[in-house]
Structure formats: C-alpha cells, structure tokens
Amino acid sequence: MINMKDLAKACGVSVATVSRVINADPAVKPETREKVLAAAKRLGFTPNLAARSLKLAKSRTVGIIIPSISNQFYYEILGYIEAELNKRGYHLLVSFIQHGVTTERDALEAMSSARLEALILSPRTCDNGEYLRMLSSQLNTKIVQIFTAPFEEYGSLVVDDFYGTYEATRYLIEHGHRRIMYIGGDNRAGGYKSALEAAGLSYDPSLVSLDWLLEEDIVAEMITSKGPTAIIAVARQAEVTWRALRKLKLSVPDDISFIAFDDVKWVGMFDITAIAHPLTEIASVLAKQLFYAIDNPDAPPEKTVIKPYLIERSSVSKIK
Amino acid sequence: MINMKDLAKACGVSVATVSRVINADPAVKPETREKVLAAAKRLGFTPNLAARSLKLAKSRTVGIIIPSISNQFYYEILGYIEAELNKRGYHLLVSFIQHGVTTERDALEAMSSARLEALILSPRTCDNGEYLRMLSSQLNTKIVQIFTAPFEEYGSLVVDDFYGTYEATRYLIEHGHRRIMYIGGDNRAGGYKSALEAAGLSYDPSLVSLDWLLEEDIVAEMITSKGPTAIIAVARQAEVTWRALRKLKLSVPDDISFIAFDDVKWVGMFDITAIAHPLTEIASVLAKQLFYAIDNPDAPPEKTVIKPYLIERSSVSKIK
DNA sequence: TTGAAAGCGCTAACAG
DNA sequence: CTGTTAGCGCTTTCAA
Numbered sequence: 001m002i003n004m005k006d007l008a009k010a011c012g013v014s015v016a017t018v019s020r021v022i023n024a025d026p027a028v029k030p031e032t033r034e035k036v037l038a039a040a041k042r043l044g045f046t047p048n049l050a051a052r053s054l055k056l057a058k059s060r061t062v063g064i065i066i067p068s069i070s071n072q073f074y075y076e077i078l079g080y081i082e083a084e085l086n087k088r089g090y091h092l093l094v095s096f097i098q099h100g101v102t103t104e105r106d107a108l109e110a111m112s113s114a115r116l117e118a119l120i121l122s123p124r125t126c127d128n129g130e131y132l133r134m135l136s137s138q139l140n141t142k143i144v145q146i147f148t149a150p151f152e153e154y155g156s157l158v159v160d161d162f163y164g165t166y167e168a169t170r171y172l173i174e175h176g177h178r179r180i181m182y183i184g185g186d187n188r189a190g191g192y193k194s195a196l197e198a199a200g201l202s203y204d205p206s207l208v209s210l211d212w213l214l215e216e217d218i219v220a221e222m223i224t225s226k227g228p229t230a231i232i233a234v235a236r237q238a239e240v241t242w243r244a245l246r247k248l249k250l251s252v253p254d255d256i257s258f259i260a261f262d263d264v265k266w267v268g269m270f271d272i273t274a275i276a277h278p279l280t281e282i283a284s285v286l287a288k289q290l291f292y293a294i295d296n297p298d299a300p301p302e303k304t305v306i307k308p309y310l311i312e313r314s315s316v317s318k319i320k
Numbered sequence: 321m322i323n324m325k326d327l328a329k330a331c332g333v334s335v336a337t338v339s340r341v342i343n344a345d346p347a348v349k350p351e352t353r354e355k356v357l358a359a360a361k362r363l364g365f366t367p368n369l370a371a372r373s374l375k376l377a378k379s380r381t382v383g384i385i386i387p388s389i390s391n392q393f394y395y396e397i398l399g400y401i402e403a404e405l406n407k408r409g410y411h412l413l414v415s416f417i418q419h420g421v422t423t424e425r426d427a428l429e430a431m432s433s434a435r436l437e438a439l440i441l442s443p444r445t446c447d448n449g450e451y452l453r454m455l456s457s458q459l460n461t462k463i464v465q466i467f468t469a470p471f472e473e474y475g476s477l478v479v480d481d482f483y484g485t486y487e488a489t490r491y492l493i494e495h496g497h498r499r500i501m502y503i504g505g506d507n508r509a510g511g512y513k514s515a516l517e518a519a520g521l522s523y524d525p526s527l528v529s530l531d532w533l534l535e536e537d538i539v540a541e542m543i544t545s546k547g548p549t550a551i552i553a554v555a556r557q558a559e560v561t562w563r564a565l566r567k568l569k570l571s572v573p574d575d576i577s578f579i580a581f582d583d584v585k586w587v588g589m590f591d592i593t594a595i596a597h598p599l600t601e602i603a604s605v606l607a608k609q610l611f612y613a614i615d616n617p618d619a620p621p622e623k624t625v626i627k628p629y630l631i632e633r634s635s636v637s638k639i640k
Numbered sequence: 641t642t643g644a645a646a647g648c649g650c651t652a653a654c655a656g
Numbered sequence: 657c658t659g660t661t662a663g664c665g666c667t668t669t670c671a672a
Contacts, residue, residue, distance in 0.1 A: 001435075001458045003665055014643045019667055029641060044454050049433040050373035051665035054648050059370065066399070075395045079386070079416040086415070086422060086430055094414045095406070096399040102406060110406055113369040115321075134364050138321045242589070266586035269562070323649055334659045339651060349657060371649035374664050 002043045011039050022047055049091075053115065061114055062290060063093040063141075065107045065121040072264045073147070073277060080283035081120070081290075088291065090117070104128055108135070118142040118290050126150045142293035143301075146286065155293055155301035157286050161261075164275040164308035165191030168232045168259045171273075171310055173199045176319030177230040177257060181207045183219065183241050184234030184261060192232065212237070219244035223256075229319060230257035238262065242270070253317035263311055272315040275308050282306055322363050331359050342367055369411075373435065381434055382610060383413040383461075385427040385441040392584045393467070393597060400603035401440070401610075408611065410437075424448055428455070438462040438610050446470050462613035463621075466606060475613055475621035477606050481581075484595040484628035485511030488552045488579045491593075491630055493519045496639030497550040497577060501527045503539065503561055504554030504581060512552065532557070539564035543576075549639060550577035558582065562590070573637035583631055592635040595628045602626055 004022070008015045013032060020028050021036040022045075039045075053059045062085055066074045082092045093114055095107035104123065108131050111119060119141050123132075129151065135141040136154065149156035165188040172180050178201060182192045189210060193203050207226055209219070219241050223231070233241035238260040245252060252258050252272075260267045263276035289302050324342070328335045333352060340348050341356040359365075373379045382405055386394045402412045413434055415427035424443065428451050431439060439461050443452075449471065455461040456474065469476035485508040492500050498521060502512045509530060513523050527546055529539070539561050543551070553561035558580040565572060572578045572592070580587045583596035609622050 005665075015666080016643055016645095016668080017641085019665095020642090023667080027641065032641080044458065046429075046432045048374070048435065048665050050370045050379065050435060051648090052667080053370035054368070054374050054650085054664090055666045055668085057648070068399075078414065079388075079418055082414060082416045083418050083421050086426065089430075091430065091434060092414050094398065094402060094412050096402045098399055098403050101403050106406065109366075110409075110411065112366045114411060115368065115370060138364065139366075239589070264585070266589040269559070269586040270589070325649075335650080336652080336659060336661095337657090340658085343651080347657065352657080368649050371664090372651075374648090374666085375650045375652090377664070 001048075002045050003048065004045075007036065007039055007043060007045050010043065011036050057115070059091075059115045059117060060089060061091045061093050061116055062118045062120065063095065063111045063114065063116040065104065065111070065119070066094065066096045067104075067122050067124070068097050068099045072262070073279060073282075076279045077283045077286065080280065081287055084284075084287035084291075105131065108132070111135075112139065115139055116141045117294050118144060120144050120146055120286065120290070122147045123150050124148065140297065142290070142297075144286065144290055144293065146282075149303070153301065155289055155303060157282065157289060157304045157306065159277050159282070160305050160307050161185075161188040162191040162194070164188065164261060165232065165234075166195045167191075167308075167310050168261065168275050169195035170198070172230045172232070172257060172259065172316065173201065175230075175257070175316055178319075179204075179207065179226070179228045179230070181209075181223070181226065181228035181231040182233075183209045183214065183231065183237045185212065186210050188234060188261065209237075214240055216240050216243045216247065220248050223248060223250070228256065230259070230316065232259045232261065234261040238267070242272075252315045257316040259310075259316060268313075270315070271313045273313045274311050276311050277308050278306060321368075322365050323368065324365075327356065327359055327363060327365050330363065331356050377435070379411075379435045379437055380409055381411045381413050381436055382438045382440065383415065383431045383434065383436040385424065385431070385439070386414065386416045387424075387442050387444070388417050388419045392582070393599060393602075396599045397466075397603045397606065400600060401607055404604075404607035404611075425451065428452070431455075432459065435459055436461045437614050438464060440464050440466055440606065440610070442467045443470050444468065460617065462610070462617075464606065464610055464613065466602075469623070473621065475609055475623060477602065477609060477624045477626065479597055479602070480625050480627050481505075481508040482511040482514070484508065484581060485552065485554075486515045487511070487628075487630050488581065488595050489515035490518070492550045492552070492577060492579065492636065493521065495550075495577070495636055498639075499524075499527065499546070499548045499550070501529075501543070501546065501548035501551040502553075503529045503534065503551065503557045505532065506530050508554060508581065529557075534560055536560050536563045536567065540568050543568060543570070548576065550579070550636065552579045552581065554581040558587070562592075572635050577636040579630075579636060581628075588633075590635070591633045593633045594631050596631050597628050598626060 004015045004018045008018045018036055021033050085092050095110050097104050105128055136143055143154035145154055145156040149158050169192050196203050214237055250256050260272050260274045263274040267274050285304055324335045324338045328338045338356055341353050405412050415430050417424050425448055456463055463474035465474055465476040469478050489512045516523050534557055570576050580592050580594045583594040587594045605624055
C-alpha cells in the first residue's frame, strides 16, 4: 500500500508537507496542495489509521457494546450513530454480549486494546465498574450509558420508563378501564401505580407480574383468573402476553385491550397501541452527547432523559 | 496508559520478553512468564492495537457494510460473527449504507483507512469494482460477498433463492393448491416457475408481480381479481401482502394460504409458514470462510451456496 | 511555506 | 532463554 513517503517522493515534497495537505493545514501553498491531492487521488492513497492512532494516541473510534436483549433498538440506533461518526471521520467498533458466549467483561476487554475515544453501553449492573474506571481514566475513553445507567459518574441517556407506563395507564383509564393488568419490569411499575393513584383507583398487586421469565401459560392463567379489561405488557413480556391472548382466543380490543411497551415491528403489524421510544431523537442526542464528551474532556458527564410517547392504534377499546 | 516498556521496567525484563509473554511465545521461562502476566494484570496492561497493527501491517479487524435493506438478517448474523471474531482476537468494524445519507462508496472509503483484513458486504451492483480491487490488491483485504454476489473474483456466500421459492411452491402444490400467486423479486421467480412445470401446471404471468415497490392496494386488487388460493410473498412484499389480506378481511389459511419468504419476527408471531434462512449456519460458514481467506491469502476465493428451508406453521390449508 | 527528525508502542530479526 | 535494536506510517516541533 502506498504511504506518505511514497506520495512525498512522487510529488517531490517532504512527508511533512504531505501530512499537512492530508490534514488540511492551511499553511500550505495552494499549488503544492493541489499537486499532492492530485497525486493522492491518482495513486489511491489512504492514510493509515493505525499509524495515526499511534502517533496521536487517539483512535477516532467509538465502541458500542450490544446486550443480547433489547436488540431492536440498538440496531436501529446503530445505523444512525454510525452515520454521525462517519461525518466526523470516526469509526464504529461493535461488540456483542451473547448469553452464554460472551460477557460484558469480554466485550470490554476486546474493546480496550482499540483505545476507544468513547464507549456506548448498557450496563446491567455495576459489576465491571473497576474496568470502566480504568477505561475512563487510563485510556480516556468517554463512557456513555444508554437505556440503563447504574453508574453515577458517567454520562447517560435513558428513557423515562416511569412516564411511559404512566401514560399507558392513564390512557387506559381515560378509556374507561378499571381492571388493568401490568406485566413488566419493576422499574416501570411505578408509573402504573402512580397513574392509578392519580385517578383515585386502588392498586391491586394480583394484577401485576414483575416476573421477567414469565411463561405463556402462566399469563393465560392470570388473565382468566383475574379478568382484566386491559393489559400493559413490556418488551419480551408483551410477546408472551400476546401469545397468551391468542391461545385464550381473546379478541383485541373487543374482549380485552392491550398496550405494548416498545414499539417493535410485530406490534405495528398487529396494529397494537404502543409506547414507543423516539429512536431518531435518541440516536441524535446520543451522537451529540458523544462528541461533546470527546471534544470537552473536562466537562462533567451529561445525563439526558428522553420521554417515550404513545402511538395510538386499534388495540384499545372504550368502556363506558 | 501503561505500555510494554513500563511493564518491562516493572518486571525487570526487556520489552522483547514482555512482547513474547503477551503473544504467548512458548520460548519464555515459565517463572518469567508468570511474573510478567501477574504484573500485566496488576497494572492493567492492554496491548495497543494501533501499534501492533502498524508493526504487523495487519489490523486484526474485519469490516462489515450493512445495506439499508435486509436489515433483519444482518443484525442476527452480526452478533454471531462478532463472537467468532472475538475468539480469535479480531475486531468488528461496522459501516452502514443509509439511503440518501451514506453510499456504499462512503462506507468503503471510511473502512479503507482501517486496513481491514477482511470485508463483508452485499454489493448491489459492480459499481465500486475498482475500489474493491484496490482494497483487495493493495491492502490485501479479503472480500466476502454475502447474499448478493455480483463479483466473480471474490468469495461469496449466498442463499439459494431459487430453491427456496421452488420449495414453497412445491409445498403449496402438494397441499392441493393450483392458483398460486407469487409476489417477489425476479431472482426467485425461477423456482416458482420451475415447481409449477415440475407439477405439470401452467405458468400464468398474471399471477405474478415482480414489482419491488408494490403497494397494499394494488396487491389487494390483484388478489380480488385473480382469486388465488395461495400466495408466496417475499421480504418486504410479504409485509405488504399481509396487510392487503387483512384489509380484504381474508382469513388465513381458511380463505387463502400464505407463505412468507424470510422468516422474520412478525411472520412467526402470526404463525405464518415461511422459507427461512439458516442464520446460524450462514454465520458459521461466513466465519469459517472469512478466516480461511485470511489464513490462506493465496487460496482461490470460496463460494458457498446455502439452502433455505421451509418452516411449517399454520398459514397453509390443504385443498382436496 | 517547507523539510528534517524524533518518537508514538509494538514485533521480530539477530546476537548473546 | 533474554536483550538490543530497527522500523512500521504518521504528526509535529524546530529550524530554515
């Protein structure tokens, strides 16, 4: 591969000059610039990232660790982020957590040799705090937590789950529902309770399941025994619940109303009212936050909370 | 950040020895190895990828360019591939093509400075042939085409679409269907025709649409006017067709049978019989092919064709 | 406006 | 078994 030395020779200038041209240093005589640029194009010169990284101690690379769950969003965000990075000449290094195959720690270790300028991840726990601290302090990698943010000391971008569940519940109440079942995580249950309270309804714990590994049959059983008029179900549980509804041959929204938290493809295909994450907003805020952190190494970490919103479709009926 | 020199000093050995230990060179006295390894762990040493890449003229990095369409598969494959790369200490650099934002060319240019050892992509056309040739010859990047393979000269891994459509058609015929509609791309239409012929049925062009940008209403119109007993629809068209069926209030499989080409999430949720790509197989073959090409730079490019398979669900009825 | 030269962290001869 | 050393391609200071 052709390098700066070759290019310099071909142009009859020094490597220093070539470097200046490639890096758009204005202190180069226009004619020289033209000459070098032309030769670079003709010879197909591409600067060697490794050499540059080594010299500058900066990789122009951002890493992202994708957890096995919540795939959907990550994927959609990925493309957007990469486009933003691209604009600034940055690269995107991706690492996955695969249940039973790779852990977050593996991903972190894999990433660390790349001397990332920033790292996007969704830490489930504080387990790798020490490692992250090392990345952050030793390698100067800016950490941005997304969706989940167990660490106080790093930047974060999370969705207001409380608000989302609150909205879903409020919407159902507004439509006349009183016996509303909630099947989801603990973190979002608060919004459910809160909306009930706000409407002067009592909270019935038997209408709530916080079990993450819930099975179809159990949900079906819960539905038959408790007889809710509406259900809010989150993420994977939404899928399980939907299957349960089909198994029970309950028609939505005639027999029962349904709201899914997380507007994924199948939810739309079934015309299910959903709480959605504004993905492009998330991605754009993420990109902004990322570069801000990179450009201002000493600024305190930014923390953003983004509100989800309800997409009204046809899975909720009005009860008089 | 701590480097080999620091580590060497801390252990009272030379950088060469440290390098040997880090690279698992067996020619190091066990005690020395232990000492270095312990210090490396204690001090949190991570080899600098940039320096190594520069020195070895190898990046231990594989790139993948993700086209805006056919997202689903890419995403599922991504995680798998990355796991394989990880096992060998390789990294995965990802670039996206975004309609109206980034072109394949942009992605290629972004990637080229990373000195990839291999590049996975789905070239739609031969447009960037020259650039790929440069990557391949100058940077020694091994090119692997996936799903589409317009270039003869590089390795490829494609799915036998002909076979998939053939199987779907055969399956429907076996179930007694005679008026089968096909809505999909030109490339897969052959299998449809072929299966009809094999069954002694005549090919009716009015039952076929090869329009990639088909609209729901047009499909609905086609269905009403032609009255097929079964439909095979591909990828995005499957979605459009499904919506059309719902709009027509046709019940599947009672009123009409349906097979989707590409087993994506929603297809499963609707319990639709589908032609599926064996994603884990694709990913594992891809990984194998990738490393084979990297490890054997002079071997001729491998070309693999993978057969899709039919997942029997409940969207096809038997006609007597 | 340009060039010479040092050095980023690592690997791999080569020498011992 | 271990150390010395050159050099990968680039940026940047200093000097001209």
